Amino acid sequence: MEIIVNGESRTIPPLSVLDYLRSLEIDPSRVAVELNLDILPKGAYATTRLNQGDRLEIVHFVGGG
Numbered sequence: 001m002e003i004i005v006n007g008e009s010r011t012i013p014p015l016s017v018l019d020y021l022r023s024l025e026i027d028p029s030r031v032a033v034e035l036n037l038d039i040l041p042k043g044a045y046a047t048t049r050l051n052q053g054d055r056l057e058i059v060h061f062v063g064g065g
Helices: 017-023
Strands: 002-005 008-011 031-035 038-040 055-060
Touching (some): 017 055
Parallel strands (some): 002 055
Antiparallel strands (some): 031 038, 031 055
16 A cells, blocks of 8 residues: 655555554654644554555654753
């Protein structure tokens, strides 16, 4: 299925948000995820399935001082 991730089209198998992050080797505790213009609570990553045409924005936290 096709989804948009950070503005780029991607073809992926059916996955949860958590499984997709893991497939990218992204630590879910270090990112914020927006799905179809709504911020997704971290507790929903495992139960939220990605669907054809979804728009996903993944924002990495950056530390600084």
